[in-house]
Amino acid sequence: MNESTSLVWGVAGTGPPDETATLIDRCLAGEQAAYVALYDQYSGVIYRLAYSLLQQQQDAEEVLQDSFEYAFRRLDHFDPRKSAFKTWLYRIAVSRCHNKRRRKWLPSLSLQQLDDAEPKDTTAPPPDERAALNEQQRAVWAAVVELSPKLREVAILRYYGGLHYGEIGEVLGIPPKTAESRMRLAHKALREQLSELV
Numbered sequence: 001m002n003e004s005t006s007l008v009w010g011v012a013g014t015g016p017p018d019e020t021a022t023l024i025d026r027c028l029a030g031e032q033a034a035y036v037a038l039y040d041q042y043s044g045v046i047y048r049l050a051y052s053l054l055q056q057q058q059d060a061e062e063v064l065q066d067s068f069e070y071a072f073r074r075l076d077h078f079d080p081r082k083s084a085f086k087t088w089l090y091r092i093a094v095s096r097c098h099n100k101r102r103r104k105w106l107p108s109l110s111l112q113q114l115d116d117a118e119p120k121d122t123t124a125p126p127p128d129e130r131a132a133l134n135e136q137q138r139a140v141w142a143a144v145v146e147l148s149p150k151l152r153e154v155a156i157l158r159y160y161g162g163l164h165y166g167e168i169g170e171v172l173g174i175p176p177k178t179a180e181s182r183m184r185l186a187h188k189a190l191r192e193q194l195s196e197l198v
Contacts, residue, residue, distance in 0.1 A: 067093040090171040143193040151186040
């Protein structure tokens, strides 16, 4: 795996649309193995999305589980004519991230954080991707994390999720032009932050 593919996590592991449609049909027919296969196919990208937005492993894991629990319960409501399955899952996960962020209005620490003597870098990507990042990529990632939540969501969905503005709008419940406008603001903020490093 080269460095560029390690950062584009929205494409890898999601399988062709026909394969996904077949798995969904099998799930709706009650086949347990199909649920496992669908989870295995999409859990990586949903976890990375949640981690990128929340910056906490435990929160990302909870969002991952909540997202799939909801998606599996509502699978009969998924309409492939309205959106791709990945887009539908992203919308569910982003909604769960918003809920998680709202519930955490007071700063909180997990017991694991209190037990760890060594402070953790919460601005870093998940551990499996950290090793693949060079210094410049780490600087960009740190700058992305400093964006406001709304701008960060758009930047992450665009560059790490590989979505176009229409899909981003669908996921976030905003018009595509608003997604594009937020991306311009994110670019401006990132340029300002990263110009200090040059």
